[in-house]
Amino acid sequence: MPRLATAIHLGRGRRLAHDHAVTEQSVRPQPRRKVVSSPYIHRLQRRHFLLFDVLPIIGTVAAPALLAGHPFGVTELVLLLSMWLLTGLGVTVGYHRLFTHRTFKAAPAVVAVLAVLGSMAGQGGVISWVALHRRHHEYSDREGDPHSPNLSGGGLAGRFKGLLHSHFLWMRRHEYPNIVHYAPDLLKNRLLVRVARLYYWWVVLGLAIPALIGGLAEMSWLGAVSGLFWGGLVRIFVLEHIVWAINSFLHMFGTRPYESRENSRNGGLFALITLGESWHNNHHAFPDSPSFGLDWYRLDPGFWLIKALAAAGLAWDLKTPGRDRIEAKRITKPAA
Structure with a gap:
């Protein structure tokens, strides 16, 4: 009997110790998940992909059909360029x-205007976009990068598959970065x-504004439809593919003057049309710099706007890197 009682007591002790350990484990903070994946999120991703990635392609293909009844004129050109510039700077x-x-x-006021203009581009809500991009920098060109072109195998077929994935197809379905982990600062704002x-209302507003201006300029419904297509759908298409090309082509082709952990490249030829984003290796080498061109003679319209805002007292604390830090990371030395 004493031996049986001892065994029961030990058994109870083990169970109590196990229960205590389980309770402690449940109370102890668990590591925060970096990504979230669920059927519901994937449905939202497919819907966004169809509405804001595929539909602008269809609109751009259909836009030339309007030319038969409404020629492409000054109004359409101004709407296309101005809406592209405003949302691109956003x-x-x-x-x-x-x-x-x-x-x-x-x-x-600047924060609000930039957030709204960026939302009008149709590339995702501001907090989700930020979380995705911060994850890209954390895992750039490694497993976990949502849109690397360099993880699909070698050879011509692997490179082509990687470009398709990073440029466009990754948006159909992907692991959603946990915004609590990647963007806690924005959630407090x-x-x-x-x-x-x-977000969806801002995208609609970005389509409604050119439609309204086109209709008023031409005083016709056809003018409104033309404004919707050229200042709305075509503009979204053009800006999207410019941004996507930075994620895809500029992680595979271009110059590489600075040390960085990934395969980012510069495409200076496209600096104006990308509003400075094509200085991509510069950016990855110095991600805390508001200047992507780094030197005054490298075209960087995004930095020009920041400098103008700073001159007006609307922006401050620009963290431009010093020459010593820049030269310390340089791979290719400038010609004498």
């Missing part, structure tokens, strides 16, 4: 340099949270 200056990398600080919640 992405590069707002989404990328300000919200993702915090390369400068800005007045609340009530202004940005409010803008992010209205």
